[in-house]
Amino acid sequence: MKSAWIILSALVAGMLLGIAVETVSPDASTASLPFVEPIGLLWLNALKMTIVPLIVALLITGITATADAARAGALAGRAVMIFLGAITLSGTMSLLMTPLLLHLFPLSASAADALRHGLGGTAETGASPSFGDFLLSLIPTNPIAAAADTAILPLIVFTTIFAFAITRVAPEQRALLSGLFKALGDAMLIVIGWVLALAPIGVFALGYALAVKAGVAAFGGLVHYVLILMSIGVCAVILGIILAWLVVGIAPPRFLRAMVPTLAVAISTQSSLASLPAMLKSSEALGVDPKKADIVLPLAVALFRFTSPAMNLAVVVYVAWLFGITLTPWEMAVGLLVAIAAALSSVSLPGSISFVTSIAPIAVSMGVPVAPLALLVAVETFPDIFRTLGNVIGDVAATKYAADGIKDDPAGETP
Template sequence: MKSAWIILSALVAGMLLGAGIEAASPGAGTASLPFIEPFGILWLNALKMTIIPLIVALLITGITATADAARAGSLAARAVAIFLVTIFLSGLMSLVMTPVLLRLFPLSSSAAAALRDGLGGASEAANSPSFSDFLLSLIPTNPIAAAADTAVLPLIIFTTVFAFAITRLAPEQRATLSGFFKALGDAMLIVIGWVLALAPFGVFALGYALAVKAGFAAFGGLLHYVLIVSGIGICVILLALLLAWAVVGLSLPRFAKAMVPTLAVAISTQSSLASLPAMLGAAGTLGVDPKKADIVLPLAVALYRFTSTAMNLAVVVYIAWLFGLELTIWEMAVGLAVAMAAALSAVSLPGSISFVTSIAPIAVSMGVPVAPLGLLVAVETFPDIFRTLGNVIANVAVTKYAADGVKDEEAASA
């Protein structure tokens, strides 16, 4: 929480300084860009260098961890199946609702142009492939070359097939390969942690450059982004409540009363892991067998992030919209698949780290610029509240649904 506010403060300070200098002495800010902006770009490049290894590590660890959890018993298998279905639904909802919110609450053309020019990175976006190009790109002739060329789609296909092959190996071999890619992902997280330790300086430089190019209109653009992504957060919370009522069969007043302590912890900590004891209490209040809750809820905290697919896709769709990129159905399908894998393999880390590790692979897989993420991470503090609230609500509802569908003797064998 402290680091998130420091990064946000650095962004605001950089933007105020840049806009103030350019307003007070037109041309002075522009003249200073060659001396300040490269530091921000250098910081962005340091983040980008981890993306390809992260895509491979996240996909493999996500698939193997999910498969291992499903083998743990009928209750765990049922819970994992519910995780997969519900994060798919939340991601699908986001792909529908984000464009709707952007049409209902558009950003003025001048503010959008200013924000776009300030963020830059449009040249990174790939052209939308035709259907034949899409088919031909599914199977890479050389996965190593695909990784080197940042050809993400064939790399994802190969990595997914490879991950499922790992799940069919003997336990010792499976553990060896899974451990290797888990270590690779952890190493990349350490590198990202080092890079993000310099985030206040990088974000300050990027914010300064943004404000010099876009002026005070940049503040309005970032506010619009926060409101749209937070709007998707509200939509995903409503979806979680709808599923709790219509599918799980919970009375919403009863559910809300049981969730009050959990929601209080979630808002104050913005951490699902820190909310686990309160979620166990809420599950008990709703009549869930404590033995079953002790299996499902820790599994949910480890694997299940109901809001991640929806809100991560919303960020990518917003960037695509800002740069005028038309996403094809194939790109959205690939993005949804990567978003689900990222949600299942994400770890409980500070929001600034998980923001980059989860969203950058999705953006690359959909051909959307990743450069704006360097600035958008600074305002993630506000949407992150909705992420945590939606996650804890879904965790408890899923625990109730999974527990009610498994007999006591089956759960005992899990």
């Protein structure tokens, strides 16, 4: 929380300074750009260098961890299937609702041009590939070359196949390979932590450059982005309540009454992990066997982030819309798959770290620029509230649904 506010303050300070210098002396602001902007771009490049190893590590650890959890018994297996279904619905909702919201509440042309110019101008887009070209690009002839060329889609296909192969080898070998890629992911998280420790400096420089290029209109563009993202968060919360009602069978008034303590903790901490004790009490109030809740809820906190695909895809779709990139159905499908893998493999991390680790692979897989994420991470403080609210609602509803489907010993092998 403190780190997020520091990064946001750095962005605001950089933009205010840029606007002030541009107002007082346009020549001075233009002359200062070659000295200030490279600092931000250097920080951005440091973030970018972790993307390819992160994609590989997240996909493999996400798939193997999910497979291992599904083997842990009937209740755990049922819970994992519920998690997968729920986050798929969440991501699909976002792919439908984000373009609709952008159509209904568009950013003014001047503000859009200013924000786009400040975030890097126009994105380079080539001709859309045919469906045949798309199919041929799925299988890499050389996965190492695909990684070196940042050919993300074939790299994802190879990594996914490799991850499922790991789940079929002997337990000792599976543990060895899973541990290797888990260690790779953890090492990349440490690197990202180091890079984000310098975020106030990098974001200040990028904010200054954005204000010099875009002026006051950049503030309006960022506010529009935050409001769209928060709206998707509200949609995710509503979707969770509707699923609890129509699928789990809990009337909204009863569900919300039981969730009040959990929602209060979620708002104050913005952490699903910190909300776990309150979620256990809410589950008990909804009639969940405490022994079953003790199995499913920790598993949900570790694997299940209901709002993650929705919010992360909304960020990528917004950036694509801002830069005039038309996303094809198969690009959206690939983005959804990567978003699901990222949601399953993201551990409980500070919001600024999880923002980069979860969204950058999705953006790259969909052919959307990654550079804007360096500034958008600074305004994640407000949407993150809705991420946490939706996550705890999804955790408790999924726990109730999983527990109701298991009538015997929760650790048993058959439902």
